Amino acid sequence: MTQVDPAIPAGSTSPLAHRRPLGDRGFALLALASGLLVLVVLALIAISTSQQAASWFSAEGLKIFTNNWNPAANQFGALAFIYGTAITAVIALVLAVPVSIGIALLLTEVVQPRLARPIVYVVDLLAVVPSVVWGLWGILVFAPWAQHVYSSIASGVNGIPVLSFLFGGQNISGASFFTAGLILAFMITPIVTSLSREVIATTPSIDKQGAYALGATRWEMISGVVWPHSKGGVVGAVLLGLGRAMGETIAAALVIGSSATITSHLFAPGYNMPAVIANQFGESYGVFRAGLMGMGVLLFAFTIIVNIIARGVVERSARRARGA
Amino acid sequence: MQLRRGKRVTAAGGAVVAMVLALAACSSSTTSAPASTSTSTSAALSGTLNGAGSSFQNTFQQSAIQAFKSVQSGVTVNYNSVGSGTGRTDLASGVVNFAGSDSPIPSSEQSSFKGKTVLYFPILIGPITLSYNLSGVSSLKLTPDVIAEIFSAKITNWDNSAIASINPGVKLPNEPITIAVRSDSSGTTQNFSLFLETAAPSDWSLGSSSTIKWPAGARAGAQNTGVAQIIKTTAGAIGYVDYTDAKASGLTYASVQNKDGNYIAPSVASASASAAGVTVAPNLTFHAVWGSGATAYPITYQTWVLVYAQQSNANDAAMLKAYIGYLLGKGQSLLAPLGYAPLPSAIDAMAKAQLTKITS
Numbered sequence: 001m002t003q004v005d006p007a008i009p010a011g012s013t014s015p016l017a018h019r020r021p022l023g024d025r026g027f028a029l030l031a032l033a034s035g036l037l038v039l040v041v042l043a044l045i046a047i048s049t050s051q052q053a054a055s056w057f058s059a060e061g062l063k064i065f066t067n068n069w070n071p072a073a074n075q076f077g078a079l080a081f082i083y084g085t086a087i088t089a090v091i092a093l094v095l096a097v098p099v100s101i102g103i104a105l106l107l108t109e110v111v112q113p114r115l116a117r118p119i120v121y122v123v124d125l126l127a128v129v130p131s132v133v134w135g136l137w138g139i140l141v142f143a144p145w146a147q148h149v150y151s152s153i154a155s156g157v158n159g160i161p162v163l164s165f166l167f168g169g170q171n172i173s174g175a176s177f178f179t180a181g182l183i184l185a186f187m188i189t190p191i192v193t194s195l196s197r198e199v200i201a202t203t204p205s206i207d208k209q210g211a212y213a214l215g216a217t218r219w220e221m222i223s224g225v226v227w228p229h230s231k232g233g234v235v236g237a238v239l240l241g242l243g244r245a246m247g248e249t250i251a252a253a254l255v256i257g258s259s260a261t262i263t264s265h266l267f268a269p270g271y272n273m274p275a276v277i278a279n280q281f282g283e284s285y286g287v288f289r290a291g292l293m294g295m296g297v298l299l300f301a302f303t304i305i306v307n308i309i310a311r312g313v314v315e316r317s318a319r320r321a322r323g324a
Numbered sequence: 325m326q327l328r329r330g331k332r333v334t335a336a337g338g339a340v341v342a343m344v345l346a347l348a349a350c351s352s353s354t355t356s357a358p359a360s361t362s363t364s365t366s367a368a369l370s371g372t373l374n375g376a377g378s379s380f381q382n383t384f385q386q387s388a389i390q391a392f393k394s395v396q397s398g399v400t401v402n403y404n405s406v407g408s409g410t411g412r413t414d415l416a417s418g419v420v421n422f423a424g425s426d427s428p429i430p431s432s433e434q435s436s437f438k439g440k441t442v443l444y445f446p447i448l449i450g451p452i453t454l455s456y457n458l459s460g461v462s463s464l465k466l467t468p469d470v471i472a473e474i475f476s477a478k479i480t481n482w483d484n485s486a487i488a489s490i491n492p493g494v495k496l497p498n499e500p501i502t503i504a505v506r507s508d509s510s511g512t513t514q515n516f517s518l519f520l521e522t523a524a525p526s527d528w529s530l531g532s533s534s535t536i537k538w539p540a541g542a543r544a545g546a547q548n549t550g551v552a553q554i555i556k557t558t559a560g561a562i563g564y565v566d567y568t569d570a571k572a573s574g575l576t577y578a579s580v581q582n583k584d585g586n587y588i589a590p591s592v593a594s595a596s597a598s599a600a601g602v603t604v605a606p607n608l609t610f611h612a613v614w615g616s617g618a619t620a621y622p623i624t625y626q627t628w629v630l631v632y633a634q635q636s637n638a639n640d641a642a643m644l645k646a647y648i649g650y651l652l653g654k655g656q657s658l659l660a661p662l663g664y665a666p667l668p669s670a671i672d673a674m675a676k677a678q679l680t681k682i683t684s
Binding site: 068069070071072073144170171173175253254257258259260261268269279280281282283284285286287288289 | 379406407408409410412413430432433507508509510511513514517530531532533534535536537538540541542543544546557
């Protein structure tokens with residue numbers, strides 16, 4: 001430790017100067033302990049869940065990636081759940097990202113800060129709603145109403161090439177991939193909005209003024225100055241939202257329809273990994289239970305990968321922004 | 325100044341220690357065995373019994389726990405409705421004193437009990453209804469074969485001739501059938517599928533388990549109440565719902581043909597009748613589905629309290645004897661108002677006799 005300690009005034013002759021004050025050492029220890037605690041907890045979770053899932057991986061091998069989840073016949077292929085996790089997360093992003101970026105630009109570039117504050121409060125309130133409330137609202141209020149809307153959309157798109165592939169089908173239900181994706185979209189909007197807003201707010205005012213001085217309209221200024229500056233950060237925000245959407249459990253469990261099927265029809269009931277763990281854990285045993293644990297491990301791995309990529313993207317763009 | 329800074333650190337350090345302790349407590353508090361304050365087996369006991377498992381018996385457990393306070397005011401009983409599978413895991417790992425389970429310990433799970441003897445105490449019987457939503461149809465008869473074909477989507481419309489032929493005089497609508505099932509794994513699903521496997525072996529190919537791979541198009545709801553809600557809001561729906569919840573939700577339910585060929589409606593009496601006609605194994609395991617008897621309702625299931633025969637201390641053994649003795653004795657009178665059926669007296673007597681096997 002040859003580093004100069006700012007707590008010790010240079011050239012001080014006080015006896016205290018000979019060693020670093022107790023407070024500083026204590027603080028360093030405290031910070032280190034907090035940091036390690038998180039790592040230890042994470043490592044313990046990863047180890048114990050993998051251990052409990054071991055019999056699934058060994059019993060099923062690569063068959064864990066088949067579409068056959070049938071506890072009555074001792075078949076535990078998780079593909080339908082992986083598919084459902086991906087589909088609902090994609091729906092959530094497609095719905096939430098444009099809205100979130102729109103709100104972020106509105107708050108930073110369009111309205112006065114005085115007016116922006118109440119909008120920020122309202123958006124942040126969305127993040128405060130407990131996920132079980134989202135789920136119950138989804139299944140009791142939204143799903144019965146959506147059933148009619150979905151049915152009429154499905155009959156409307158009947159025969160149209162791409163649309164009937166996505167929104168058609170016979171098995172229309174209010175609790176479906178799309179409902180789950182929509183609820184997830186509501187849930188990730190606050191985080192994507194607030195992160196994007198912070199990134200967009202760092203655009204140097206002098207660049208913006210420069211664009212206006214060259215005769216740019218507001219839209220030209222946003223697309224030519226703000227967007228290139230904050231693109232990386234916004235992508236990072238979106239990926240963090242994706243991580244949240246993949247892991248969200250109880251709201252998805254309530255509104256996804258709980259049917260382990262792989263279909264392109266978004267209005268059909270589906271299933272995803274967090275929902276199947278929540279639904280089926282209570283009465284499971286043996287390889288069945290190990291399979292549910294194993295999906296937890298897969299989900300853990302997927303979320304870590306997404307988060308690492310998100311961090312990387314954000315850091316790279318931050319570096320580029322500093323360098324520019 | 326120096327002193328004050330030191331104090332602050334102590335406080336912050338204390339917070340970290342407290343956090344670590346809290347974490348440690350999280351992992352160990354549930355495993356700590358109830359404190360044994362008394363070693364005598366005399367009338368007044370004190371201590372805590374923790375149980376977990378089957379949600380089917382939860383309503384009974386909660387009211388029995390309340391009523392048991394008047395018998396043994398010093399004993400606190402907790403029952404956590406987490407599902408049979410989790411209850412058995414908790415018993416195996418020593419987290420709870422007793423587990424509630426709707427099915428015997430499956431062979432794949434035996435090893436986790438490390439060869440220790442687990443005693444089965446049957447505590448109640450209950451019917452599973454086939455509830456439906458058909459306007460204008462107030463009574464419906466179903467056979468096990470027809471039920472199996474409906475739930476495997478071989479019969480998909482209400483005016484199917486197989487349904488019509490056993491319901492002469494009933495005007496069945498030309499309406500598609502929507503089957504309503506459980507989204508969560510459940511002892512109700514386990515025993516309903518066991519009934520189909522036993523009573524309609526040639527028509528049922530989906531097996532029996534707490535989770536079934538239902539045909540596409542099935543609507544899934546969480547818990548009995550979730551299935552009841554789907555039936556209520558979907559015209560043409562049929563689903564399997566616990567008798568208690570079917571009554572509470574005001575659903576209409578079908579009469580089902582039993583082993584003797586009679587169509588019987590689910591009720592407390594017809595469930596007890598089904599259990600009276602089953603063969604009970606020496607360890608008191610049995611399946612109440614498809615029991616014989618002229619008035620037996622065939623889709624009837626049972627639930628057990630599971631405990632280790634060998635308890636670690638005398639107080640635990642005494643408290644378990646007292647509580648389970650209460651469930652099998654006075655507690656049985658609590659069942660009928662809750663929509664459960666009491667045990668047939670023969671099984672109840674066998675269970676009471678087994679109490680002496682709990683030792684320390």
